[in-house]
Structure formats: C-alpha cells, structure tokens
Amino acid sequence: MRSFRTPGFPRGQPLVDQYPPETRTSRRRLRACHECDWLVALPPLRGGQKADCPRCGHTLATRHHQPAQRSMALAVSALIALMLAASFPFVSFSVGGIGNNIELSQTATTLIGFHQPLVAIAVIMTILVLPAVYLLGVIWLQFGLLRGEPLPSSRNIARSLSHLHPWMMADVFIIGALVSLIKIAGMAQIELGVSFWAFCAFAILLLSTTQSLDSDWMWFSLSGEPLAPEGARSGQTAAPQGLTGCPTCGLVNRLSPQGTSRCRRCDERLHARMPHSLQRTWALLAAAAVMYVPANLYPIMTTTSLGHSTPSTIIGGVVELIQMGSWPIAAVIFTASVIVPVGKLVALSWLCLVVKRSNELNAGTRTRLYRLTEFIGRWSMVDVFVVAILVALIRAGSLMSITPGPAALAFGGVVVLTMLAAMTFDPRLIWDTPPPRATRDPQGISE
Numbered sequence: 001m002r003s004f005r006t007p008g009f010p011r012g013q014p015l016v017d018q019y020p021p022e023t024r025t026s027r028r029r030l031r032a033c034h035e036c037d038w039l040v041a042l043p044p045l046r047g048g049q050k051a052d053c054p055r056c057g058h059t060l061a062t063r064h065h066q067p068a069q070r071s072m073a074l075a076v077s078a079l080i081a082l083m084l085a086a087s088f089p090f091v092s093f094s095v096g097g098i099g100n101n102i103e104l105s106q107t108a109t110t111l112i113g114f115h116q117p118l119v120a121i122a123v124i125m126t127i128l129v130l131p132a133v134y135l136l137g138v139i140w141l142q143f144g145l146l147r148g149e150p151l152p153s154s155r156n157i158a159r160s161l162s163h164l165h166p167w168m169m170a171d172v173f174i175i176g177a178l179v180s181l182i183k184i185a186g187m188a189q190i191e192l193g194v195s196f197w198a199f200c201a202f203a204i205l206l207l208s209t210t211q212s213l214d215s216d217w218m219w220f221s222l223s224g225e226p227l228a229p230e231g232a233r234s235g236q237t238a239a240p241q242g243l244t245g246c247p248t249c250g251l252v253n254r255l256s257p258q259g260t261s262r263c264r265r266c267d268e269r270l271h272a273r274m275p276h277s278l279q280r281t282w283a284l285l286a287a288a289a290v291m292y293v294p295a296n297l298y299p300i301m302t303t304t305s306l307g308h309s310t311p312s313t314i315i316g317g318v319v320e321l322i323q324m325g326s327w328p329i330a331a332v333i334f335t336a337s338v339i340v341p342v343g344k345l346v347a348l349s350w351l352c353l354v355v356k357r358s359n360e361l362n363a364g365t366r367t368r369l370y371r372l373t374e375f376i377g378r379w380s381m382v383d384v385f386v387v388a389i390l391v392a393l394i395r396a397g398s399l400m401s402i403t404p405g406p407a408a409l410a411f412g413g414v415v416v417l418t419m420l421a422a423m424t425f426d427p428r429l430i431w432d433t434p435p436p437r438a439t440r441d442p443q444g445i446s447e
Helices: 065-088 106-113 117-146 154-167 168-184 196-213 213-223 278-299 316-322 327-357 359-394 407-424
Strands: 030-034 039-041 050-052 057-060 089-095 098-103 189-192 243-244 253-255 261-262 270-271 299-307 308-312 402-404
Touching: 030 243, 030 253, 057 213, 065 117, 065 196, 089 168, 089 196, 089 359, 098 213, 098 308, 098 359, 106 117, 106 359, 117 168, 117 196, 117 213, 117 359, 117 407, 154 213, 168 189, 168 196, 168 327, 168 359, 243 407, 253 261, 278 316, 278 327, 278 407, 299 359, 308 316, 327 359, 327 407, 359 402, 359 407
Parallel strands: none
Antiparallel strands: 030 039, 050 057, 089 098, 089 189, 243 253, 261 270, 299 308, 299 402
C-alpha cells in the first residue's frame, strides 16, 4: 500500500484517500444530469459535501470522508452479519405442544415444495444472493484501490453494482418479518432467533454500505477521467450538443451521428435518450395491470386451523388484521399492496401521457413524482415476504399450517414489472421542450 505525506492528511494515509479527484486534476469535470440532461461543471467537493443539479435538484456527486475505508469496513461488517443470519435459526413458533423453527434460507426453499419456484427464486435472490454479490464486489473494489492497484475485472464489477442496487430488499424483508410475527402472535408463541437480530443488523449495514459508496470518487480512482468532449458548454442541455452522460460512471461522452456510443471510461452503452422509452414503459405497465387482477382475485395464502382451511386474498388479509385490532399493520399492508402498486401504475401512466406536453414550469414537479414512484416500488414486496415467512414457519399439519396461493406469483410479477417500468421511463423526456406548433408539418414531423 503506497502512502504519502500531504498537508491536511495524516501520515500513512492511503494514496487513494490523499488524492481525491479535486486534487488530482485542475480541469473542469463535467456531468450531464441523468434526470434533466443539464450539463454541469462539478465544483470541488470536500468530505460530507454533495453537488446537486441546479435545474432539477438531482444529486450529481456525493463526497464522503475516507470513502475507501468507510465502504470497506461497512461491507465487511455487513457480510459477517449476513453469514451469521444464514447460520442460525431465524424464528420459531409453538402451539398446542407442536412447534417449528426455520432458518433464513427456508423462507425461499419451502416455497419450492409448494410449486412456487419463481417466487422462491425472487425471495432468495433479493435477500441473500444479490446482497452477498454486491458486498463482495464492494470489498474487491475497495481492497484494490486501498493497495494502490485495482484488482482484475474491477471496472466490470463497478458497473454491475449500480444495476444490483435496486433489487436488494433486505430492509423490505425485515418489515415483512415484523408483519408476519404480529399476524401470528395471538395464535402461537413466537421466539426470535439469533439469525433474526443478525439480519436486522445486516439490513442496516447493507443500507449504510450502499449510501457510503462514492461512485464519482471510485470511478476516478479506477480509470481517471478523460478530457471532456471539445466544445462542450455547461449551463445547457447535453443532447442538443451531441453529448450524454454515462448512467453508470457519470462521464460525459460525445454521441455518434446515430445518437449512440459507448462510454470511454466504463464501456457502458449510451443513447441520447433511452430507446423506445415510452413504448417499453407502456408495455410493462399494461402487463402489470393485467397481472394485478389475478393478484387480487385469487388467494395469496390459505390458512388451515384445526382442519378448517380459509383462503385469504390481499384485501381479505387487510380486513382480517383490522378485525384483530392490528390497525397499524393493516395500514402497512394496505399501503404496500394496494396504494403503492395502483399509485405507481397511475403515476407512470400519467407521466407517459403528459410527457410530450411538459415545460419547465411543471417539469420539476413531474420529476419529483417520478422519483417517488421509483423509490416506493420495491416496498410492495412486503406481502410476498410475509407469505414466504408464514409458509415456512407455520407447518403443524391440520392443527395449523399456511400454504401459498396463486396470487403470490401474480403479485410478485406486478412488483417486478412496475419496477422495470420505472427503470425504462426516461425522466429526461419530461424536460425536453416540444417544438412549437408552427414548425410542425401536417404529419407531425418537425422541421
């Protein structure tokens, strides 16, 4: 590990922390906002500071104190907590002298026995596999940067981190676990295992790791920063200048005459605007709307108590919680399973309809609505996680057992499709001012 002595830095400080991007280049570092396409020159940033787009308020870069050590320590801690969570009993219950205890992985594997392999894959990937891959990737990257020489495949790993981030749902799983335990607390005796508390710590550490990752600093440390395209003018939209910002590493690149290119730093495929953004979003929204019908009509799970089976739909489960007096939990389930999916379908549909009639007076409000729909979509997975936990835990034969219903797969499909719809919608279209009517020919082609 190489270290140098510079003013303001203690002796032994790693090179990568002694020389952040602001001290290693005197050139302007340009960024094109991913939400409004405004071209901005990044100001020098100190630890704890961030740079926001002056046009729409989107955060362009965030600088952390000692980003290498911070991310490395959090990632290692989160990985240790995950291993503990996967190694001990998660939760146990007992009723009438009959009980059961489960490990974390059984929340997914049990679903396979009930012919729900797709739901099982979604559960195991979002709570165990993808977070573990993400943390290992962070550790690999930061270790290479701290030793002064990036490890092999670092650029490809860094590219993958941004794509993995939306699909990690450890925090959502914790909410699902709490809802599950409250639902059965009055029917059986519940005991939380070591794994439960380890997983709670893991969820907090994973969230801290994702927030600590300084992608601007990381990419500069990995590959430097090529010169900005000649003639680039900040304070204007990038697309009319034939420029675009890389959605992965942030570097501003010049596009080919066809409007496509590849990033010079991370090799990500680039477009002036996401190809067929509105068509893809409409298709995914239509598919999600179709899936939402069986998700509400069919039972999401069936409860067997003393030999009597009672199927329960999403709305039926909310009503049951209200009758039990669990108003807060009923509100959580109703919000996550009804308000959020429907609200997301309506909001994205409305944005697709009005995007061609946007102007800067209302573009800011519509962009904030898009951010909200993108953020809340993953929380609808609460109901799927509730089913996974209850099916694995409550297995006492005819005395008490819970089996998954066909709505679990349909509702999981709704969550995935709406998340993909938000990802394929290009918010920069909101800020693209349509040409005046006078410049359009009768066929709608502008001059």
